Amino acid sequence: MTESLPENLPEAAGTTVNLSLISHTNAGKTTLARTMLGRDIGEVRDAAHVTDLASGHVLVQAGGDTLMLWDTPGFGDTARLVDRLRKSGNPIGWFLTQVWDRFRERPLWSSQQAVKNARDQADVILYLVNAAEDPAAAAYVALEMDVLAWIGKPVLILLNQMGSPKADTGGEAERWADHLARYPFVRGVLPLDAFARCWVQEGVLLDRVQPLLPEDKRPAMERLAARWRELNRARFEASMAAIASQLAAAARDSEKVGDGDWRSELSATIKGGRGESKEVKTAMAALSERLAIGTAQSTETMIELHGLDGKAARKVLERLGKDYHRGEKTPEGFSAILGAMTTGAVTGLAADVMAGGLTLGGGMIVGGILGALGAGGLAKGINMARGEDGSSLRWSGEFFRGITGAALLRYLAVAHFGRGRGQWEEGEHPDFWQAEVEKVVGENGPALDRIRKDARDAGEAAVTERLRTLLVQMGETLLGRLYPEARGVLGGEG
């Protein structure tokens, strides 16, 4: 057996579409496969020839139709492989005689496994390139193009190892497209970094696959792509709903304080650091604690929706905390709240997760939130509302925008989290995300303010629903701006 099939594959009444991930060794096929499948398959290490057998995995099913993703061994010693291919008049005979002969030469044998899988199984080949290398220097690409030509299947180029998500990956894609333009079977170049890709990019990939398939498989692929979109869309909406419910609770939340000159008490609290009014302090701590619990819950929900385990979740949170840490240096305004909220709240959350799952212990999270407010945003973060029955503290409009932005950033972090990383973790929260989030929140600021103002009087369900609708639209805008090429994926059913 050279391939392992998943055990529960239904007897194919429908159509199976096969995508084979192929590349030079150690380009990151297994890592990308893990990310796309949402589960840990194979072994991941920074070395040549880690994967030595081709294995197929179900990416999505629709009725009797199945979309399979094949992880294959990488090509190695490509020059010799190509040489052998050229010399062999009868490729099949060559396989039969050489596979066993060459068992000792692992690179060649691995290459043969990949070739065999692609030739026998693939409808479309996804050829992964290491974008860290210069196309001109990665000479094996040209050699492997010869192998792909021999295999004779349509090929999509996926750019992996692109580094941090960039505002514009067009240049890199174009460089590779130009480089590979002379190969007619190369039908497109897509950025799809195993560590920093987003689901909408996978959607683009599926859309690009469909026209490359044989005529008889296209209807099935259409059904599969639709099913895939449905699943991912549902996950996106569920994530937005989780955020909406957290934000609704925060918008409606308030804490009573006794009458008095609250403003002077509040300013004393800010200036004195420790605060003179115990009442105000207690009220703020109670608000913060509830916000912390809400943050933790919505994050937990998103992490679960994305199928990340505890360890992965912890990494997401740690990185979020680390990457936006410098936001604290901005002393005032929205950025300060956004940065500090993300950093403070999430660092605490990570500590909880580290302590053994999401315990919602809260202590550190509250500390984080208070720290965030103390860092410069307290006066803007807290509002006092005078009601008929006295005064109460609420989160201010500006602070509400801040936590909305922080929640969207958290969503981006979770949605981009790749699997199967090796010993290292990759930071992938570039500054332009924050800028884009700020922009989207700014554009929807008045709508957010209205919802927050109405929140006290409206029912919780109604507030949550209004927020959910708004967040879905904001999320779409955000993803659409980050991935203009994926607007079709987003808009398909929105």
Add this chain to the structure above:
Amino acid sequence: MAADRLRMAEDDARAFYLVRAVEAGDENHALLTREDRSEADLAGARLGEGSAPADFLAARAHFAATRLETRHPAVKRALAATRFPGWLAAVVPLVAFVLGLASNELASGKRLDLLAVPLLGLVAWNLVAYAAMAVRSIAGSRVPAASGWLAKPRKWLAQRGAAWSAETSAALGRFGADWARVAGKLNIRRGAIVLHLGAAMFALGVIVSIYLRALTVEYRAGWESTFLGPDAVHTLLGWVLGPASAATGIAIPDVEGIRALAWENGGENAGPWIVLYTATLVGFVAVPRLLLAGWNALAAARGKRRIAIPGREDFYTRRLLRARDGGGAELRVTPYAYTPDAATQASLSDLLRAALGEGVAVRFDSPVPYGNEDAWVEGVAFSDQTDIHVALFSLSATPERENHGWFADALRLRLHKERPGQRLVAVVDEGPFRRHFAGQSGLEERVAERRANWEKLLKSFGTTALVMDIAAADPAAEAQRLEALTTGEALYA
């Protein structure tokens, strides 16, 4: 390669090897300061422009060796220890002659025993010696460089080293090893002269002593034996003394005559027998041994004027000669599956200059395409002028045994075979990788893991890898690493 070999007189060569061993290992300039070295260069240069390379090197080496000798008694003793003790050639033959004279107490009183062990034994022993020499010359003699008595100076130097500084003992150890290797054959010849002369003089001593005593004593010749009868004795004497009998015309008696010579029958006057034995010893021992000694003396005299020293194929020699002629080391950089940009090339050149001196010339090959290593290594032509060959890789690539590893290995093997003086160094540029993934957390671990993979792979192919961010390297720190790889101990690796 043999044509490139430089040759020197023994004393010059000894000084050369000593200074080479010191300069190569003495990185801290503890034994020979920079000033010493440049003054030595000047001393060599005084010979004038266009002087023969060997003369320049000899003059330079003598100057430096003199400095070393006067400053470090250990060096003086080491040099003395590697000189062949010439007095042996006088003392050993003299002692052998005296022993030969003394051995004439061979017979009891006035009896010349025809089967006496000293006479027959002398002949037999020399026959064995000739047979051994013949066998060795047919089988081809090999100079045992690091074993047997040749290794003794080295061991002695190393043991004495305990009392010296680390630099001194390391340098002298290397010198001892080098010298045992290059002067081994010469010293074997000298030993052979002494032994041949000794053997000849011993035989002559025996003869002279017999004649001296025969003047005043009447020797009686006869024989006795527990096992041998007259037949066997006749045959034996026929073998041993037959040629002499033929040469002198003195007949050997028949079996009856031999029987009559038995002591129980009283023997006979020993005069003819003494002549026969003298002719035999002279013909079998003295003359051939003197001829062999003479032949070895000629060969040694020739050899001592022509000790081989490493020529331009050697990094050390090449560097000295190039320094004299006003040029620096030459480096050849061959990038594999990596196209270093102009800035990287310039930066690497700067680093190499910082390591090996301003005069360094760096030449870049056009990159070897991935997968093209077989053809490239097969077709590459090496230059005598190159000192160091740098294989340049990029950390962006995953190191693959069958490509990157094979390239380094094949290149190293070819250099080793065809240009043993050139060294192969692998440099892996981590710059492109770092810049591509800049700003990502965990980058350092990732670089470290890759780096370890590269070092491990290249090490398994016998090549040391230097991983650095070429464009952003700190010249001081990297230059030291580069220098350590390209000079010094590696000369003796």
